[in-house]
Amino acid sequence: MTVSRYYLMIAREGEIDALRKALIGLAEQVRALPGCDGVEIGQEDKATNRFHFVERWTSVDAHREGGKLLPKDATAPLRALIAEPPYGAYLNAVS
DSSP states (O other), rough: OOOOEEEEEBTTTTTHHHHHHHHHHHHHHHHHHTTTOOOOOOOOETTTTTEEEEEESHHHHHHHHHHHOOTTTTTHHHTTTSSSSOOOEEEOOOO
């Protein structure tokens, strides 16, 4: 069963383009991790500074193990670009 890991990130004023590029770079790194089934990035129409980053994993354990393999500095560029800590949650599919 696939599990999704969701993050909401809000760009600092003037950092929308930089955050978009940083998220695209992060997505490439995450997609390469064992157990990752894909990553999607969404940007809201009405609140263009709000980005949704959704990772799909084979399991919660795969996500946790993948996080250990991700270079420690992989998320460093994001920290200077976001207005507040990201909101994160595991999502389960509802049929």
